[in-house]
Amino acid sequence: MTYCVGMRLNQGLVFMSDTRTNAGIDNVSVHKKLFRWDVPRERVLTVMTAGNLATTQSVINLIDEQARSGDGSKSILNAPSMFRVAGLIGKVLRETIHEMGSEGSEGSSAFRATIVAGGQIRGEPPRMFMIYPEGNFVESGPDTPYFQLGDAKYGKPILTRAYRPDLSFEHAIKLLIVSFDSTIKSNLSVGLPLDVSVYEAETLVPGPTRRFTESDPYYQTIAKGWSQAIQLAFDSLPDYSFGDS
Amino acid sequence: MTYCVGMRLNQGLVFMSDTRTNAGIDNVSVHKKLFRWDVPRERVLTVMTAGNLATTQSVINLIDEQARSGDGSKSILNAPSMFRVAGLIGKVLRETIHEMGSEGSEGSSAFRATIVAGGQIRGEPPRMFMIYPEGNFVESGPDTPYFQLGDAKYGKPILTRAYRPDLSFEHAIKLLIVSFDSTIKSNLSVGLPLDVSVYEAETLVPGPTRRFTESDPYYQTIAKGWSQAIQLAFDSLPDYSFGDS
Numbered sequence: 001m002t003y004c005v006g007m008r009l010n011q012g013l014v015f016m017s018d019t020r021t022n023a024g025i026d027n028v029s030v031h032k033k034l035f036r037w038d039v040p041r042e043r044v045l046t047v048m049t050a051g052n053l054a055t056t057q058s059v060i061n062l063i064d065e066q067a068r069s070g071d072g073s074k075s076i077l078n079a080p081s082m083f084r085v086a087g088l089i090g091k092v093l094r095e096t097i098h099e100m101g102s103e104g105s106e107g108s109s110a111f112r113a114t115i116v117a118g119g120q121i122r123g124e125p126p127r128m129f130m131i132y133p134e135g136n137f138v139e140s141g142p143d144t145p146y147f148q149l150g151d152a153k154y155g156k157p158i159l160t161r162a163y164r165p166d167l168s169f170e171h172a173i174k175l176l177i178v179s180f181d182s183t184i185k186s187n188l189s190v191g192l193p194l195d196v197s198v199y200e201a202e203t204l205v206p207g208p209t210r211r212f213t214e215s216d217p218y219y220q221t222i223a224k225g226w227s228q229a230i231q232l233a234f235d236s237l238p239d240y241s242f243g244d245s
Numbered sequence: 246m247t248y249c250v251g252m253r254l255n256q257g258l259v260f261m262s263d264t265r266t267n268a269g270i271d272n273v274s275v276h277k278k279l280f281r282w283d284v285p286r287e288r289v290l291t292v293m294t295a296g297n298l299a300t301t302q303s304v305i306n307l308i309d310e311q312a313r314s315g316d317g318s319k320s321i322l323n324a325p326s327m328f329r330v331a332g333l334i335g336k337v338l339r340e341t342i343h344e345m346g347s348e349g350s351e352g353s354s355a356f357r358a359t360i361v362a363g364g365q366i367r368g369e370p371p372r373m374f375m376i377y378p379e380g381n382f383v384e385s386g387p388d389t390p391y392f393q394l395g396d397a398k399y400g401k402p403i404l405t406r407a408y409r410p411d412l413s414f415e416h417a418i419k420l421l422i423v424s425f426d427s428t429i430k431s432n433l434s435v436g437l438p439l440d441v442s443v444y445e446a447e448t449l450v451p452g453p454t455r456r457f458t459e460s461d462p463y464y465q466t467i468a469k470g471w472s473q474a475i476q477l478a479f480d481s482l483p484d485y486s487f488g489d490s
Contacts, residue, residue, distance in 0.1 A: 151398075153396075153398030153399050153431070154398050154399070154401060154402055155402075156399060156431050157399055157400075157402070157403075157427040157430065157431060158402075158475065158479070160430055160431065161472050161475050161476065162475065162476060162479045168484070169485075169487075170484040170485045170486060170487070171484055171485075173484075173485035174479070174482060174483075174484050174485050175479065177485075178479065178482075182402040185402065185405055186398070186401050186402060186405065208487050218483075218485060218486075221482070221483060222482055222483075225481075225482045225483075226478070226482060227406050229478035229479070229481050229482060230403065230406050230407065230475070230478055231406065231407060232478065232481075233471070233474035233475055233477065233478040234403070234407045234419070234420065234423065234474070236470075236474050236477075237419055237423075237466070237467055237470045237471060237474060238419075238463075238466060238467075238470075239413070239415040239416055239418075239419050240414075240415045240416075240418035240419050240422075240463060241415060241463075242414075242415070242453050
């Protein structure tokens, strides 16, 4: 499994992904699921992947090769809009799944994968897309300001409650760590380290990245602090009284 | 979908279930999923159901009929232990799914359902079982002190963090409402009202029950209070600083 979140803020975009992959439950590895490309002052693209690792690694290699090749028509570094970037990635994703030999539709095969792609191209605002195994995609907007990949449920309640578009990057990273920590504590197939990538709107240069390991002092502060803070929050609510009934 | 939690405490057992059922997403109804039987001073049994509603209603009717019939060998009111009660319910469940016409194993059919059954029979401590569509079952213990049915993920992080076996019933009901509220806010197919049933260990008489509706003042206090408390908890943690990296 996997857990990734891409988040739109007024300040820009933040991406966080775990790095655990597993084949069955007894074959666990660490693999990067967060990738960036940029053309300085012109575009910054961030891609996160979930699903079959052979598929996602193949897709990342193919779109990287296409970006480096002379053929601009297939390059995510040359596409005129984020919409076209999502279309190019979706096409590679669908074809890759199809080549790996699907039964029925691409989306139902064992080789399926899902991708979040976000960034900014000069002339457009920052945009973010969720790309499905069928190659189609939907865009994030003010009403759906974040996309989750993988095991989204454990970490969703805190996102629902604490997300605001005016969060700073520092606040947003704290929020994401709480969301990831809730997931990691519940699902063995989601695990540290966590990769983070930030893109500040209108800069058109890549923002800071960071890998949080198990021993990272900030990660430990939040993971432990959240358990205590949530206990205090819980204790601050009035207990039920059977007299109410 | 459904969300139900059965919880073991030192004080006894607490059960909470939602009441929403749906056929597709446009046909939503309210149905009870929590049932009790008792023989005063001898046994108290509580059953919660999830899955195909035709199956679960049929199972509840069948075990109720068997309990009222003269044939003690099939009666949950006559079985010598909670283990035997779980076995009787599991048998009815498996046979019901099978009769409704499964393809392949009972567990994979569209008619599948899962049941939590807990209570106490004189001479035993309180016990609780999770009964699967195949008719087999597992027992709750100190290491797995609660069972969740249905959409368990949204509501699990708070259970993981705030559950303690020495919680009072009043604390436990507060905890369950927070867990249910997180689920209801994220999954349209889980909904109010919520049914609660309490069994105080060693009393061998049914404890209080309660139905929480949308307008219930305590439910509203917790649902609103939790959103605020969790915001404060979140704000109390140190923000990330890019200087750390």
